[in-house]
Structure formats: C-alpha cells, structure tokens
C-alpha cells in the first residue's frame with residue numbers, strides 16, 4: 597500500500613501540468629529530459645529552460661512536412677531551437693494559423709542521429725493532453741535533483757511509453773433512466789476511464805436482445821454539430837436519426853464517445869476549422885496541425901459494448917474503418933446500416949472529402 601501516485605496517476609497529473617504550462621521530467625533508459633508543451637509556453641519558462649542546455653522542439657512528421665523540415669526520425673522531427681528564438685518563434689512552429697500570412701523563414705535545422713525516444717514520448721503526452729502536438733525538450737543531467745528542486749512531476753519514460761499505448765480500463769459509474777423524445781424507454785450509462793480522461797456514455801434504448809446483433813452506433817462527440825446545430829458537418833442529424841431508428845425498432849445502443857474532433861479536442865478542431873476557412877480541407881487541416889486524419893481510438897467503443905454484454909452489432913455508420921476496428925477488437929459486425937442524413941450546402945465538400953480521402957461510403 598502506498599499513498600504515492602502510481603504511473604497512471606502520475607501521467608494524469610503530467611497532462612494537467614502540461615496544460616497549465618508547468619514542465620515535467622522524463623527519465624529514460626539512456627538519459628533524461630525536461631519537457632514543456634509549446635502551446636502553454638511562457639517567455640520566462642523558455643528562458644529558464646534555455647539555461648539548462650540546448651533546447652529542441654519536437655514536432656510530428658506531419659507538421660514537419662508542412663514546415664518543410666527534415667524529419668530524420670520518421671514519425672517525428674527534432675527542431676533545434678536557434679539561439680535567438682523567442683516564444684513567438686516557437687508558437688509559429690507549433691500553430692499553423694499564420695503559416696500562409698507569415699511563412700516560416702527557414703531552413704529549420706533538425707537533429708539527426710542520437711536518441712529521439714524522449715521526444716516521441718513528450719509528443720504523445722502533449723497530444724493526450726489535447727494540446728497542439730509540439731513539445732520543448734531539453735536534456736537533464738540530474739533529473740531527480742531538478743524534479744526535487746523545482747517540485748516537478750517525474751515520469752519513468754521506459755514504463756510510460758507502452759502504458760500510454762494501451763487502452764485505459766473503464767469503470768462503470770452509474771446507470772439511470774432518461775426518457776427521450778426518440779424513445780421513452782431509455783437509460784444512460786456513464787463510464788469513467790481510470791486514466792483520468794473524459795467520461796464516455798452509452799444510451800441504451802429498450803432491452804436489446806444480446807443473443808441477436810444489436811442495432812448500435814458509435815457516435816463521436818461534436819459540440820458544434822450535436823449541440824449548436826452546425827451546418828458544417830452531419831453529426832447532429834446523424835445523432836438524432838440514430839436515436840430515432842433505435843426508438844422505432846424499440847431497441848439499440850448509442851455510444852457517445854468523448855473523442856471530439858476525431859480525437860483532437862474541441863480547441864484543435866476549431867483550429868482545423870480556421871484552417872478550412874483558409875482553403876484547406878478537413879484532412880489537410882488536421883495534417884497541417886500535426887495530427888493524423890483521425891486520432892480516435894475505437895477500441896474504446898468495443899470495450900464499452902463488451903461491458904454491456906454486446907458481442908454482435910448492426911452498425912449504423914458510413915465509415916468502413918469503424919467496422920474494421922470493431923472486428924479487430926472482437927465485436928462482430930453482422931450488418932452495416934447506412935446513416936446518410938444532414939447534407940447541407942455547407943458540408944457538401946466535407947462529406948465529399950471524407951468519401952474521397954477517408955473511404956466513407958455514400
């Protein structure tokens with residue numbers, strides 16, 4: 597028994613620290629580093645960080661491509677911070693909003709050789725904190741001493757890397773009845789990930805027969821579409837149509853997964869929308885920000901279905917990747933039920949891009 601935080605808890609704290617602009621210490625097998633998220637960097641902390649040694653900015657291969665920086669590490673690049681670079685320089689590298697108005701003056705010097713393990717972990721951490729995927733990294737000679745002197749969180753990088761790749765277990769918190777317009781016999785189940793990330797919900801309509809394939813939908817949170825009635829996507833109409841179909845059939849399960857913006861968070865999704873206003877499509881915007889097209893983890897949906905005793909579904913979707921991910925995770929998809937609603941003159945191009953680039957079925 598220990599009152600000290602375990603690895604899961606230490607990582608949850610680290611996400612909070614990075615979001616607040618507080619550094620964290622990573623202790624690896626071949627060295628250690630101090631890490632700060634570019635998005636929450638202050639001029640003072642940058643100055644303090646510089647005093648420790650040569651600072652790198654870790655960015656993803658996607659962002660490096662946009663910046664025309666050489667990514668010698670493949671999926672990531674380590675940009676050496678020039679002597680005279682200040683906070684705005686870091687922000688301009690991390691955030692693509694001014695890429696077109698004020699193109700970055702290169703060439704950017706990226707590191708080649710050496711070990712990029714801690715840089716990669718730093719990026720995984722800032723991404724999981726729903727921040728822009730860019731992290732400042734400086735090597736540390738005395739990680740334990742630095743962490744103690746400055747009261748910083750210290751992470752065992754060797755154990756953390758695989759830990760961050762696994763799916764966090766979920767705890768079922770509560771179930772209660774919520775009569776809906778679409779179906780009076782509805783219950784809401786709340787699931788809480790043990791890693792401290794957002795909760796996810798399951799809306800169960802009627803009492804679906806688990807022995808037969810259950811009509812199911814994996815709906816990803818879309819604040820703009822689901823709540824505000826945004827015309828830029830089809831999420832709101834899809835949510836309502838799915839519930840209506842479950843109500844009409846008398847049974848179904850809709851998972852409301854808090855993976856806003858295909859897993860990048862609402863702030864980053866709005867950054868993507870701002871880039872779309874500059875002429876980029878939904879996929880290009882994600883790439884310019886340094887994200888993949890889709891950062892969601894659908895193992896989560898499979899885990900919740902399993903917890904609800906569902907092993908076989910009729911899946912309401914137009915997205916073949918969702919079907920594949922369900923099958924990979926042990927949920928049999930007996931049938932795809934198309935869900936084509938909510939096309940507007942504002943989302944026509946968006947839907948077309950998804951069909952062309954993400955393989956969505958029309």
Ligand SMILES: Nc1nc2c(ncn2[C@@H]2O[C@H](COP(=O)(O)OP(=O)(O)OP(=O)(O)O)[C@@H](O)[C@H]2O)c(=O)[nH]1
Pocket residue numbers: 814815816817818819829830831834855856857858859860865868869878882912913914915918935950956
């Ligand atoms: N990053 C990003 N996310 C978006 C954008 N438009 C909508 N989203 C998010 O995309 C998710 C919904 O994804 P969709 O592609 O519509 O649906 P899907 O789950 O892939 O496929 P369907 O099951 O057919 O609906 C929600 O989390 C939205 O917040 C966008 O332009 N950029």
Ligand SMILES: [Zn+2]
Pocket residue numbers: 818820821822829830831832
């Ligand atoms: Zn949407």
